Amino acid sequence: MKERLAIIDGIRTPFAKAGTVLRNYRADDLGAIPVREVMSRVPLNYTDIDEVIIGNVAQPANAANIARVVALKAGFPKSISAFTVHRNCASGMEAITTAGDKIFAGQAEIILAGGTESMSNIPLLFNQEMTNFYEKLSGAKTLGAKLSVLSTFRLRFLKPVIGVVEGLTDPVCGLVMGLTAENLAREFKITREEQDRFALESTQKAVKAVEKGLLAEEIIPVPLPPDFGKMLTEDYGYRKNQTLEALQKLKPYFDRKNGTVTVGNSCPLTDGAAAVVVMSESKAKALGLKPMGYLREYAYSGLEPERMGLGPIYAAEKALTRSGLSMSDIQLVEINEAFAAQVLANVKAFGSKEFAQKFFGREEALGEISPSILNVNGGAIALGHPVGTSGTRIIITLLKELRRRGLQRGLASLCIGGGQGGACILEVE
Secondary structure, eight states: SSEEEEEEEEOOOEEEESSEEEEETTTTHHHHHHHHHHHSSSSSOOGGGGGGEEEOOSSSSTTTHHHHHHHHHTOOTSSEEEEEBBBBEEEEHHHHHHHHHHHHTTSOOOEEEEEHHHHGGGOOEOOOOHHHHHHHHHHHHHHHHHHHHHHHOGGGOOOOEHHHHTBBTTTTOOBBBHHHHHHHHTTOOOOOOHHHHHHHHHHHHHHHHHHTTTTGGGGEEEEETTTTTTTOOBSSSSSSTTTOOOOHTTTTTTTTTTTOOOSSOOOEEEEEEEEEEEEEHHHHHHTTTOOSSEEEEEEEEOOOOGGGGHEEEEEHHHHHHHHOOOGGGEEEEOOSSSSSSHHHHHHHTTOHHHHHHHHHSSSSOOOOOOOBBTTTOHHHHHHOOOTTTHHHHHHOOOOHHHHTTTEEEEEEEEEEEETTTEEEEEOOO
């Protein structure tokens, strides 16, 4: 990168398991909440922002180009343009890195970026038979023709297409994301007990972070419908008294006969939104601002869709190479927890000399990741994974924790459905 991208401030909503307390918020309304809040926290006017970029995956029908809808609902004047980005699970990261690209290309100076997702409101769809039935019915001009079409109706036409399942199924390899995690569990010989223990530790770390008030520092409370008299102040849906015994009782969900991936060692479907304000480091200095942190380098990389969970190491290797850094320079790591098997596979790959030689042509392993620096406040298995938002969330979380600990540099990364990975090298002063 030409210079570091300054992340001035950032905030997110609490994350909530889909179908629960945030289910009555549409993605555009949910997204407007952290956007308004972060604008109230920075010493800038709405008109100082050149553009708004929001990541979103489900692309709701009611809010085409949802970034524009979010911006207007958050109070931006109509003169400020906005656009939506979509890179599956890294959409919230893509919003920030795209902002950096535009800034360093000289097309903008200050951008608001973020992500929003309401997985509660991903719709059920008509199947093809029902769609064809409606088309024929709407095209019938006479009563007789309509009755003739109606006589062809069958109850099976009402079987819905579940939008979220369609979205989480790769159309190239044909696997739902959970089965790609099963692939990694087999490839790296990761046991069911290892996955369950990792899931338990994620929840335990999140519980401690909540008790210490650490996560509250990155959360704006959200009033709850329908009367908005109560506030959601923390992430909702994880089991605060989770036990290994309870996790081990769960049956495999994706490969029911031979699998090890369960709903307990996977992230839940989640609602949530987040936003940051970014500009170049030189611009921040000129304005006398003290950023929350900086984006030093980033990279995206591709790999086989059926092994998509390994995206973090592929992207991290590229980002580290570009930056001239190594894993020994990284003091904290966030790997988005789509599945315990996926994170554990990456940890093994990072520490594997054979993996580095085979896939990167490196003589030595990319670098060990100590459990003591990985997802130190819990991850998506506990907190949730609103797919359009998580890329922004892990950047906010990592920067705040680096500052808390007096550390300088961290790595934030995600696997991306379709066989990609995203990684950001972040720094604080």
